[in-house]
Amino acid sequence: MRAYVLHPDLKSDRSRRLPEHGLAEAVSLAAALPDMDVVGAEVVRLGKPTPGMLFGSGKVEELKARMAALDAGLVLVDGPVSPVQQRNLEKEWGVKLLDRTGLILEIFADRARTREGVLQVELAALSYQRTRLVRAWTHLERQRGGFGFVGGPGETQIESDRRAIDDQVLRIKRQLDKVGKTRELHRAARRKxxxxxxxxxxxxxxxxxxxxxxxxxxxxxxxxxxxxxxxxxxxxxxxxxxxxxxxxxxxxxxxxxxxxxxxxxxxxxxxxxxxxxxxxxxxxxxxxxxxxxxxxxxxxxxxxxxxxxxxxxxxxxxxxxxxxxxxxxxxxxxxxxxxxxxxxxxxxxxxxxxxxxxxxxxxxxFEEVTRDETLILGFADGRRRAWLHAEGVVQDEVQGDEGYALTVRWTERQEGRYRAL
CATH class of the missing domain: 3.40.50.300 (P-loop containing nucleotide triphosphate hydrolases)
Incomplete structure (x- = not known):
């Protein structure tokens, strides 16, 4: 797809970046998508964003002529674009439009390989899509399904009803919780x-x-x-x-x-x-x-x-x-x-x-010196006692009337993690 990249340079923006470097990064982001041909890019100076179109009417016409000459079918705006602005610009220019968030989501959707990665991208895309559907309820016929923004309507159809989106979000979160529990088990195993x-x-x-x-x-x-x-x-x-x-x-x-x-x-x-x-x-x-x-x-x-x-x-x-x-x-x-x-x-x-x-x-x-120390833990300190055993630092343990006396051999790093529990 032939794409044109725009980097809005707002006078009110106190970014630590130079606009030219921001544009170069946006072009690199676009190039990270497969089958994307960046045919043009420019920094657009903006005194104040226009609510309906983002850019002024004169600039909109100027950009329209430039994109038509280059036969661009997609515009990438390196910054936030409201649903209303997106709808109006797409109608005026006759092209599809992605803002920075949509572009990054598209890249992530293309790169995710593991089940967890795919679920995370889908969750992020649905959350993003939901906010846009809420703000532009008349814009539903233009919605992008799932996270196939570039692919256009119907590629992965998402229900227009917010409740259906929320149901999908809830389902994905439950799946991610299961994956997260598995990851936590792996982490617990590594701690041992x-x-x-x-x-x-x-x-x-x-x-x-x-x-x-x-x-x-x-x-x-x-x-x-x-x-x-x-x-x-x-x-x-x-x-x-x-x-x-x-x-x-x-x-x-x-x-x-x-x-x-x-x-x-x-x-x-x-x-x-x-x-x-x-x-x-x-x-x-x-x-x-x-x-x-x-x-x-x-x-x-x-x-x-x-x-x-x-x-x-x-x-x-x-x-x-x-x-x-x-x-x-x-x-x-x-x-x-x-x-x-x-x-x-x-x-x-x-x-x-x-x-x-x-x-x-x-x-x-990690070449840390170990030292021995005796710790007194009450019966209510089961979590700390379990952590010490999981770390493998317990050398000796004696149970008394009020709790446990543990002799541990640990490093300063391990002691710091223990104190933070």
Whole structure:
């Protein structure tokens, strides 16, 4: 499909991004969809959005002529578009229109492979669709079914009645609850095995999957494309030990990439998947250091991590990836700056440069000293007692009249997790 991409630049928008970089990201998003041919793109300066059309009448006519000349059949607006604006613009231009949320949902629908991923995307799409149906009740004949926005009406027909949509949402949530319980069982099983969890997070296309493949020897899809990874993947990694010997084993988790203005429906739907990050003992924040807005992307990632409830106490490494794309003085400066910190690592996941130093640092994090301590727990503290046994730290236990006296051997990290219960 031939698509035209528009990035509205609002004077009132206090975004940390330059509009030209926002447009480039929107074009990359469009290119991430199969069979999508971006025939044109531009930044549209807006003093104030027009309620009915978003753009002024003169601009609407100008864009109409440009799209007709390019034979564009789809317009992608990199920002929010109300149902009324969508209806009016589609009628005026004679094309289909997707806003940023609809485009990201479409990409996710195309990429989801696991049952959980498909359900999460469908839930997010229904939540998005429901709000639009509520606000544009006269617009029902144009609704897109399920999450097939680009496919047009009838591809996956969704009932016009809100109650039917709510029924579908409820059904999917029940299915996701079952999947979530299974995932929690897997997490509980992992807790019994003394393998720390290392989660890779970062902006989409920062190189997380390439680094994950380097670390684990896995073959996860790694492409120069936004949202190449959607479903989480976990693999075991044996870290380097002293004198070249094999060190301890960890579990690495590759997660979905973040993006600025991530639709709230997706944040909510994928919360279960992202809970792996909340469980992590170490977070690797992977940055595309060659990107012109690397700092802005990093700030977006930190905002999302904070909104997810990631504890500030969780150790984090910042990985300055794609060093192979930086040349000359800038490269030397980045390497020198990273060398001054024990939490920043300049690497190239593609070539493997700097990876040995990163793995050694990860290994050091988990080379913790253990110590013995006696804990007194009442009979009502069954949850804490069960956690200690599940962690495998109980060396001895004596039952008394008022509870238990447990001798535990644990690390500072394990003690911190116990105190947080």
């Amino acid at each position: 095995v003394p393998f720390p969890l290392v989660a890779l997070v970062g902006y989409t296309n920062a190189g997380k999957s390439t680094l994950f493949n380097r670390m684990t020897g896995a073959d996860v899809l790694a492409k120069d494309m936004l949202f190449a990874t959607l479903d989480p993947t976990m693999r075991g990694v044996t870290l380097p030990g002293r004198d070249g010997a094999a060190g301890r084993k960890i579990i690495a988790s590759d997660t979905v990439g973040f993006i600025s203005d991530l639709p709230t429906q997706l944040v909510a739907a994928f919360r279960a998947t992202l809970e792996e990050v909340l469980e992590a003992d170490l977070i690797l924040h992977v940055r595309d250091i060659a990107h012109p807005e690397s700092a802005e992307q990093a700030a977006d990632v930190m905002d999302i991590l904070t909104s997810l409830g990631v504890k500030a106490a969780t150790p984090q490494f910042e990985i300055w990836n794609k060093l192979d794309l930086v040349q000359g003085v800038m490269r030397d400066a980045l390497v020198a700056q990273a060398a001054k910190s024990d939490r920043i690592f300049a690497i190239s996941a593609l070539t493997g440069e700097g990876l040995d130093g990163l793995l050694s640092a990860i290994s050091t994090v």
